[in-house]
Amino acid sequence: MKSWPTPFIPQVPGHSPVVRVRDTASGELVPAAADDTATLYVCGITPYDATHLGHAATYVTFDLLGRALRDSGVTVRYVQNITDIDDPLLERAERDGLDWRELATREIGLFREDMTALAVIPPDEYLGAVESIPTFVAPIERLLADGWAYAVPAPDATREGAVDIYFDVSRDPRFGAVSHLDEDGMMAVFAERGGDPDREGKRNRLDALLWRAHREGEPEWDGGSLGWGRPGWHIECACIAIDHLGVPIDVQGGGSDLIFPHHEMSSAHARALSGSTSFARAFVHQGMVGLDGEKMSKSRGNLVLVSTLRRDGVDPMAIRLALLARHHRDDWIWTDADLDAAQQRLETWRSALSGNGGPVADQTIDDVRAALSNDLDSPTALAAVDRWASQTLTRGGEDPGAPGVLARALDALLGIRL
Ligand SMILES: Nc1ncnc2c1ncn2[C@@H]1O[C@H](COS(=O)(=O)NC(=O)[C@@H](N)CS)[C@@H](O)[C@H]1O
Numbered sequence: 001m002k003s004w005p006t007p008f009i010p011q012v013p014g015h016s017p018v019v020r021v022r023d024t025a026s027g028e029l030v031p032a033a034a035d036d037t038a039t040l041y042v043c044g045i046t047p048y049d050a051t052h053l054g055h056a057a058t059y060v061t062f063d064l065l066g067r068a069l070r071d072s073g074v075t076v077r078y079v080q081n082i083t084d085i086d087d088p089l090l091e092r093a094e095r096d097g098l099d100w101r102e103l104a105t106r107e108i109g110l111f112r113e114d115m116t117a118l119a120v121i122p123p124d125e126y127l128g129a130v131e132s133i134p135t136f137v138a139p140i141e142r143l144l145a146d147g148w149a150y151a152v153p154a155p156d157a158t159r160e161g162a163v164d165i166y167f168d169v170s171r172d173p174r175f176g177a178v179s180h181l182d183e184d185g186m187m188a189v190f191a192e193r194g195g196d197p198d199r200e201g202k203r204n205r206l207d208a209l210l211w212r213a214h215r216e217g218e219p220e221w222d223g224g225s226l227g228w229g230r231p232g233w234h235i236e237c238a239c240i241a242i243d244h245l246g247v248p249i250d251v252q253g254g255g256s257d258l259i260f261p262h263h264e265m266s267s268a269h270a271r272a273l274s275g276s277t278s279f280a281r282a283f284v285h286q287g288m289v290g291l292d293g294e295k296m297s298k299s300r301g302n303l304v305l306v307s308t309l310r311r312d313g314v315d316p317m318a319i320r321l322a323l324l325a326r327h328h329r330d331d332w333i334w335t336d337a338d339l340d341a342a343q344q345r346l347e348t349w350r351s352a353l354s355g356n357g358g359p360v361a362d363q364t365i366d367d368v369r370a371a372l373s374n375d376l377d378s379p380t381a382l383a384a385v386d387r388w389a390s391q392t393l394t395r396g397g398e399d400p401g402a403p404g405v406l407a408r409a410l411d412a413l414l415g416i417r418l
């Protein structure tokens, strides 16, 4: 699947220290790259209601990680999927009287535009689930053959004797190592996040769907020995990460609503398929962005869309700055004040940088690098630039080259083009 144009990344003298991130699984601050190449798998959108500010916060966060890694001298291999087949997408298309493929195509186009406007560097590989379905069949067959998965009769399927395939979580001794939830904690969110705990015939209520036999009115693909149907959600990300990056990957990224079941299950499936003891060296999660007191979500419909703000003339760089003003691991509620503060900050930075001199910028650039390398601490990074800007605007500065080198650093490190 086509991604979007890569923004120009200016060269900045010097480099960042080793980039460390907080790993959800261990709770530790760990290097985001094990060697001179970092493999990043960041879960992509399910293409409807794109691109709301929660989505944008997530992709800007992992863009920041990619930029900091590059600046530290690490090569980044970045893969992202699109869940362009899934129950919520089919339901939304049904609700709006649209063909689900048309809905997905339209929303993916909007997502590409919004990512481009927000100066998000595209993944090296951008894989739709639909185009990847043929690559999911053999792995699911292998999980069945190896006893990790089992068939459950699907009496409501269109074909006689059809079965759905489930992953047996009780086979995985490390199940729960990502989320650290107990069974009650898992059951509390499993159903609302795509799970079917009460499905007749499952061995364990938390077992995850790997392959769904064709039902009337649903799209279907040839699953070989699995029969006609479509893949489950978690196996898609596990297979795409294995096929395009190899496991263990350095970072599995996404919002914190993916910790369970999605990242727990993708990790279980990938470990079962690859024999690797771990799926990702670090699981990195974006906190939830809310509106009107609740997490922004498609089901609630309390969304602020990037494209709406852009259409209303909001500078995408102000949107990006508003997102960077929060620590990526915090949950927070979006208000107009967030945007006003970001627009104010952008104006201040622009006027400070438009002069023909300023205090030497080296210390500021070092402070930005140190902050980003410390678990992507963007609020601290922005505060360092604020200090340079207010010093410049109040006392000026003697270094004629400072504005230029700092502007390039803000572009390369923060993705803020002034
Ligand atoms: N309110 C929110 N705040 C922060 N991140 C969010 C919010 N809502 C969704 N996200 C994140 O945005 C990304 C895309 O969300 S999504 O469109 O629902 N798609 C999915 O979660 C799946 N397609 C992942 S394979 C996910 O990482 C999700 O965790």
Ligand SMILES: [Zn+2]
Residues within 6 Å of the ligand: 043, 044, 081, 237, 262
């Ligand atoms: Zn995913």
